[in-house]
Amino acid sequence: MTGIMDSVEMPKLPENQKTFAGIPEAVFLEEIDSFMAQPDNENCEKVLQRLDEQHGKYRFMAYNLEARRRKLKSQIPDLERSLEMVNVLRKEDEERETQFLLSDQVFIKTLVPPTKTVYLWLGASVMLEYPLDEAEALLKQNVTSAVSNLKSVEHDQDFLRDQITTTEVNMARVYNWGVKKRQAAAKTNATTTPLVRIRSDKQPHPMISMSSQCYVSRELFISTVHRKGSAGCPSRLITAIH
Template sequence: MSTSASATERRGIPAAAFVEDVQTYLSQLNLDANAALAFLQERLQQYRVVEMKLLAQQRDLQAKIPDIEKCLDVVATLQAKKGTGEAIVADFEVSEGIYARARVEEAESVCLWLGANVMLEYSCEEATVLLQKNLENAKASLEVLIADLQFLRDQVTITQVTIARVYNWDVHQRRLRQTAASTSES
């Protein structure tokens, strides 16, 4: 008998079926062992492709979170220095690997890169709110991504176990046929 995993899919990732009885599984799908193995190998490859995409997204988010935190720290520093008359001397990245030095006095606003070559000016308070929201969203997305990766790893494991079970069942069936053929010849 074949039973499905507790979830049928998670965010487009199909759940793998745990196979308790290989013969019933093959008859339900109307497949022979070789066709089932080919299907399972293909599914395993699909899981691997999705895993690579999710890992790339995870790396991107893990790089993005410290950048957002750094921006929040800079805005907080600017707000803390506001009204003190004290200037801040800072090096900032103009382009990848190109930095400029700036002397900032009484900053009322900051400019934030939003992506796609778009920069907008915000008050320090608005920038803090926006960056906090972006940080929360990035952390929440990372949590979901980690859960998706765990679900995917579980499906890979289930599929690998199923492949092994179908293969072993097929080997056992061949041996039974071989034994039956050799006893009928005697």
């Protein structure tokens, strides 16, 4: 099989195409910021969903190509054995005793006389009788076609692997961009919320607090508080820090 694979060249690609099956090419996102700035890419989750759908389509194509490659791999040896048998029948001048498969695990002996014709299995329960020369030409044509198709499938598989990798990298870049955006938004919200410092203009009373300063949110009501009642209880002035 190696000799046949080397002797058959891969067919030429269609014009302006990179694959025989017409697989769409995945574009690598070099400028992630400009890509996410486009009107259709405002929502990071929707972009990831589109990329995930594209990744799933690539995986489905890869499954079909692998099934086709396995089928061709099994067909080529059968065609080669049939071609060898045609050559054997052409050289026979006397009857040959042989065995053939009658049913599962059941073989029967028979005598094969010299012949100039052979039956080829075409599939779909169809067999046709061919002269040995025509049978040999048809089998050679089928072998060449199978090897050519196998090389085309393998070429598409290599291209498809690159597209799957590119899509996975794009998904990772978009996800990381979304994480950084959320972190930056959280940091901005934290820095833009001002604090209010409570400052005492006198020494604090032991009954009130042992600390001279404390911080509260801006949402608190800011006012001047004057405590009355017990002797020695100081006035406290609340001022906002901008």
